[in-house]
Amino acid sequence: MSTEQLLLEKWRSLPLDKQQEVLDFVEFLEFRQTSTILLKPKKSFPATTLDDVAGCLKYQGTAKTIQDMDNAIRQGVEESWHDRS
Template sequence: MTLEQTVLENFRELPTDKQQEVLDFIQFLKYKLSAKKRLAISDKQEFLTKTQEINDFWSALQDFRQRADLESIDDDTFENLRDKSPGREVNL
C-alpha cells in the first residue's frame, strides 16, 4: 500500500470535522512551503543584486566603510573580549 493510499484510507475513517482539520493543516503546510520558496527567491535576488553592484575588492571595502561605524570603535569595545582562561593543558 502506498503512502497516498494509507493517508486516504485513514482520512476516510475520520469524522467530518476532523477531515476539515486535516484539510486545514494541509493548506497551512502548503502556505508555509510557498512562503519559504518566496523568501528564498527574494534572498537570492537581493544577494545577486548586491554582488552585481560590487565588482572588486576596493568597491567592497568602500561599501563596508560606509556601512560600518568605525569611528565608534575604541579600546572599550574590545575590553574583556578575549577569553583569559588557560585553555587545555599540554603535556609533552
C-alpha cells in the first residue's frame, strides 16, 4: 500500500472534525514550505550599551539591587493582602 493510499484510508476513518484538522495541518505545512520569513534585519543594528537602552528612563534615585526590588514586590504583596482583610 502506498503512502498516499494509507494516508487516505486513515483520513477517511476519522470523524469529520478531525478530517478538517488534518486538512488544516496540511495547508499549514504547504504554507510553511512556500512562504519565507525574514528573520534577520536588512541592516545590522549598531552595538548598544546598557546606558543606550536604559538611559532614556530618566531615573534619578540611587541604583536598586535585585534584592531591593524583590523586597519592594514582597512588601507590596503583603500590603495588598492585608488590605483585603
